Amino acid sequence: xxxxxxxxxxxxxxxxxxxxxxxxxxxxxxxxxxxxxxxxxxxxxxxxxxxxxxxxxxxxxxxxxxxxxx
Numbered sequence: 001x002x003x004x005x006x007x008x009x010x011x012x013x014x015x016x017x018x019x020x021x022x023x024x025x026x027x028x029x030x031x032x033x034x035x036x037x038x039x040x041x042x043x044x045x046x047x048x049x050x051x052x053x054x055x056x057x058x059x060x061x062x063x064x065x066x067x068x069x070x
Contacts, residue, residue: 024041
């Protein structure tokens with residue numbers, strides 16, 4: 001039961017990461033208005049800026065997120 005839940009969460013996370021990557025690529029190629037996810041690049045740059053402004057805590061959060069997605 002727990003393994004199925006972990007696998008399901010992992011699958012959804014993988015789909016989400018793939019959609020974000022697709023949104024970034026389409027935002028660069030087509031422009032800022034990607035029909036299924038508007039302003040992907042702006043939101044991503046805002047998140048990176050927020051982590052950068054947080055200093056050490058931002059670096060720690062980034063490392064935790066990277067480890068969870070690995």
